Amino acid sequence: MQQFFDATLSGITNGVVFAAFALCLVLIFRATRIINFGQGAQAMVTTYLALKLIQNDVPYALAFVAALAAGFLLGAFVERVIVRPVETGPEINAVIVTLGIFIALVALAAIIFGNDLAAFPAAFSLAGLEVGGSTIALRPNDLFTIGAVLVAMAVLLGLFRFTSLGLRMRASAFNQEVAKLLGVKVGQMLTLGWALAGLFGSLAGLLIAAGTPIFPSYMDAVVIFAFVAAVLGGLDSFLGAVVGGLVLGLTSAYVSSYVGSELVTLAALAILMVVLLLKPGGLFSSSVARRV
Amino acid sequence: MSVAMNKGASDTRTPSAAPAPASGGRLRSTGLKHLLLMLAAFFGLVLLLLAVDEFRATQLASLAYYIPAVAGLTVLTGINGQVSLGHGALMAVGAYTTGVLLIRQPDLPYLLIVAIAIIVTALVGALVGVAAARLHGPYLAGATLALAVGLPGLAITFEDLLGGEPGLRIPSPTVPPWVQDLYGNITGDRLTPRVYLAYLGGALALTTLFILSNLVRSRYGRMWRAVRDDEVAAELAGIDLGRARVLAFVVSAACAGLAGALLAVVSRIAAPTGFTVVLSLSLLVAIVIGGLGSLVGAIIGSAMLVYLAPFSIARGRDLGLSDVEAANLAPLIYGVVLIVVMLVAPRGLVGTARFAFLARRAGRQGAGART
């Protein structure tokens, strides 16, 4: 019973981070109909940046914020410079470009930062909380993780629902041509979408790294999990990404705990196949026709 | 993956030979041309191997295993339009099958083991293909990526059979006595296993290319292209989309299985670290550079994979990088190349050259070249 309880708690913590990363994939997909396979590598680079700052005596909070800002700028740069030319062509071209970003960034990180494991500090304590006399698998840092993601999601939701900037971004995502005819600077909105996604990705990367060793490929599995989570939720749905993230988090925790941690990715693949074969639109697919 | 490839990354047409009276006739004459080409290439390979040292021979053996893998993938992705990021995992299947058999059944002839590895991988490919047949675009890419990241984990789960993290040490196959005698009679030298593998690998690679080039020109190739270019039209023409896609997957998986079987004995080890995502993505780079759907391009791409890495490591050392750092120069170049090629020349090297050739020819014929 204890094992189940512990696995559930760590599943929720991980799930929340997967949800954040899935959100950034959905953000990009809604705006430009592209899956950015390089997103994990982008997040990894900004996490290394934070690490370097921390190792140079910059306070954790400042390094954290710097990494988020770097993620924002990197996302904007990638969209504007690298992805923009292939946004309108055949799908396969965009897939290949994002894979190129993936490979290049991981290799670059290995060259600059080395392939060895590097310890990344956590913001808060990593000792399990005491509840009713026993230690549970929930740590103060996990509470920070969950809180940070919830705050970020709330900000994103507020931005989209209640601001005119959010309205313009949604319009650009749903119907580029009509948005242009309404005077929306669609190009800028797309770049902003990728920038926000970059920020979310960096957030996820930093939170995952807390207290664990990082290395250039450490985000690979996260990309897979987040991708499956996003597909599970329906690539168009923010709520779906959150639910999907939690499902993936819990699944990976249970598989890791009861079967073996090396099979977690295959478990995610199994979920992906089930979803795609049974309900390809995902759990929360919107049935609204996209063109009127 | 159903994609409109009109402007994009694939090469649909090869320069047409002089019109033949019937397609069968043309096929036979081109087939004959290819057969002669393959035999000439093998002859050239023999000469080359006699001239070079063992290190170069090993490199040629590596080229020999990359070629079927890349060629198979270019058929799947370039001709049939399905993006697979998991062919590294399929190569792993072939390599591990070969390794396990060589260790546990050392009396079986190596070629039989290769055949078994091909069949096993083809079966796995069929399984993946059935699932993949209904997936398009990023979904297919993501699913195969998950396969690439996740499959090596099985080696750890089944540690006893598959060797876990450190992997399987694979014994080198012995040179068959008749080959040794033949070699000794012609050259007066002893044939080492490494050089033998280069000959064997070269022969198998050329055979694969021959088979694939015929398939690509046959009605299967036309069927695959039709499914890639316009699903609805293909279905209306009576093509079973699922069957066509699965077949393409099986063919490319068989090629990957062969590649894995050769890889296993050339590198003498099968371990999870040898089949990372980078391998799958390198295959993708190779087909993109050559030009999706071009078998000639597959050869060029494979050559890049084999020769760029040591080249870049040497350059890296000159620049003062450590070995580990220099080893990452090659993937860095791959990534940059992927991006640049897609932005600048989406048809790849061979595709762009071919396109320019065709356009100039059309211009000369006064038809007015059209983009």
Added chain:
Amino acid sequence: MLEVKDLVTAYGPVLALDGVSLSATAGRVTAVLGANGAGKTTLLRTISGLVRPKAGTVMLNGEDVTRSQVETMVHKGMAHVPEGRGLIAELTVEENLRLGGLFRRAKDGDSELARIYDLFPPLKERATRSAHTLSGGERQMLVVGRALLAHPKLLLLDEPSLGLAPRVVSQIFSLVRDLVDSTGLAVLLVEQNAKSALSIADTGVVLNLGRVVATDDAATLAADEGLRHAYLGF
């Protein structure tokens, strides 16, 4: 206000517009007529910037806007209601409307919205509903209302009558005419329903296969039986 000269637009090797010239003036409705495939929609899409022309010029108030971005055209006072109406289905009615006026960056969003609701009461009832739940006539009201929120000087309307009941069509058309008369709006009206269009238009331009075959007062065109039978279907 709008001067189009010798406009040539091609889709690949196909010439959709083959040297089209026309003009639109403030306070007047210019109807662009012709059969399917005549190039009418392409003409509007080229003027608004969705499509780049191969040759020719588009001048807006004396300024060359041939290669301007769509967003820039909107800032300069052009509103284009595309074929098929161009709603954003996933947004609510009110969100669609608000979008129309956003680029103006004025603080009068709420009062402007109220003005449109007065003009089109059914929209007010459905303000928080998703746009895709609207009927054909309501959708047309939505996009015209949305266009008006942009305070345009030039309005490009592409087949507003498509799929609408005749009664609704005449409502929309008389609304357009009233606006033109009262505010000095210039309207370029593309229509297959030539009869209705000519009834509210000042000038008519007839296109056929990408070329202008007739430009004249609306009344004269309506009276020209030969022309009507050949190109306008009545």
